[in-house]
Amino acid sequence: MAGSSRRAGGRRLQLPLLCLLLQGATAILFAVFVRYNHETDAALWHWGNHSNPDNEFYFRYPSFQDVHTMIFVGFGFLMAFLQRYGFSSVGFTFLLAAFALQWSTLVQGFLHTFHGGHIHIGVESMINADFCAGAVLISFGAILGKTGPAQLLLMALLEVVLFGLNEFVLLSLLGVKDAGGSMTIHTFGAYFGLVLSRVLYRPQLEKSKHRQSSVYHSDLFAMIGTIFLWIFWPSFNSAPTPLGDGQHRTALNTYYSLTASTLSTFALSALVGRDGRLDMNAALAGGVVVGTSAEMMLTPFGALAAGFLAGTVSTLGFKFFTPILESKFKIQDTCGVHNLHGMPGVLGALLGVLVAGLATHDSYGEGLESVFPLIAEGQRSSTSQALHQLFGLFVTLIFASVGGGLGGLLLRLPFLDSPPDSQCYEDQIYWEVPEEHADLAQGSLRPEEPDTQA
Secondary structure: OHHHHHHHHHHHHHHHHHHHHHHHHHHHHHHHHEEEOOOOOHHHHHHOOOOHHHOOHHHHHHHHHHHHHHHHHHHHHHOOOOOOOHHHHHHHHHHHHHHHHHHHHHHHHHHHOEEOOEEEEOHHHHHHHHHHHHHHHHHHHHOOOOOOHHHHHHHHHHHHHHHHHHHHHHHHHOOOOOOOOHHHHHHHHHHHHHHHHHHOOOOOHHHHHHHOOOOHHHHHHHHHHHHHHHHHHHHHHHOOOOOOHHHHHHHHHHHHHHHHHHHHHHHHHHHHOHHHOOOOHHHHHHHHHOOOOOOOOOOHHHHHHHHHHHHHHHHHHHHHHHHHHHHHHOOOOOOOHHHHHHHHHHHHHHHHHHHHHOOOHHHHHHHHHHHOHHHHOOOOOHHHHHHHHHHHHHHHHHHHHHHHHHHHHHHOOOOOOOOOHHHOOOHHHOOOOOHHHHHHHHOOOOOOOOOOOO
């Protein structure tokens, strides 16, 4: 009882103090550094004698709405499959994303839009901040149910910085193309989370194994999250691409890749599942795999082939590779982010290498300049661009692995509140839950035992 009271007391203070500290610090930084850009500032916009319909807001905001819905509704409900962790899945997604949006605006702003002593923001800043939040939520999926909210905020604090640095190295220094984030979002977020999960490995997690299963309504929520993500994924991949044919092509390629990954997911899950039962976990892999190459001349057939391959690999990963990760590598991947984001992200990066290597002036015409400006200007050959794409993948894996290791050490600090092994995947630790839910949970909330996390 004494241990439980100490934990409750620490929980009462730790999260509020951290939230107030982080919000206060970001507010001060916003006040000092953040300003509207020329498309948002009243004086600058009207001084330029622009026509209001030409403002970038009208071209970018519909895509932003779709991406924003994916982050807060899609990701939140996708992770609501655990039978007694739905509040935390949706609620902690809300908390993490809200902080990541502010912090990433600062980090990305210092790296990309800092001039004249200020960060200049507009609608594109909101899209990029949502992308960063997406990477953080992917990492969250790997450690879902095994960490407290204060730990998650500290994870986001570190990961947003490393995400921004990795993105800057790839896009600005190496000239890598990765509009939909196969590397910068999915590969980075997945392997950051997997290494983090390895460092936070819990050998006694069997004490909470009975809560890792789903029930009918929790799986239904996860299916709703999947459908939301599936519908809006073409907007996700195309949101940052140049207006015109590039954005149009990106949406089309993503659209067809998702359809193919859905069919391969249903086919493979029926083949390898128990008694031929279906599983739609991997249906989103088609959106991940074309994140790098969707704005390129992938061709509609190439989009279908890539999506079918990604759905196949992801489905087989959920069935066969996840158990190996835990038994052989001691990686407890709650949501299977390695299957849905990690492997398809790496495949997407390699697909980008292939398609970039095949780029020619004949196939792109004058459009080559908007997709591969360095090739169009004669500064690189297609082969050189392909090698830069491949090197970008290795850089991402290094940033993710080192960052995940550092994040794991940070989250293991003894004063940080985390659920004991016997109470992981349980909403009742952090939330007021309905009485009928609490009654069901009482039988599984065993007397608290000493935390034996290795």
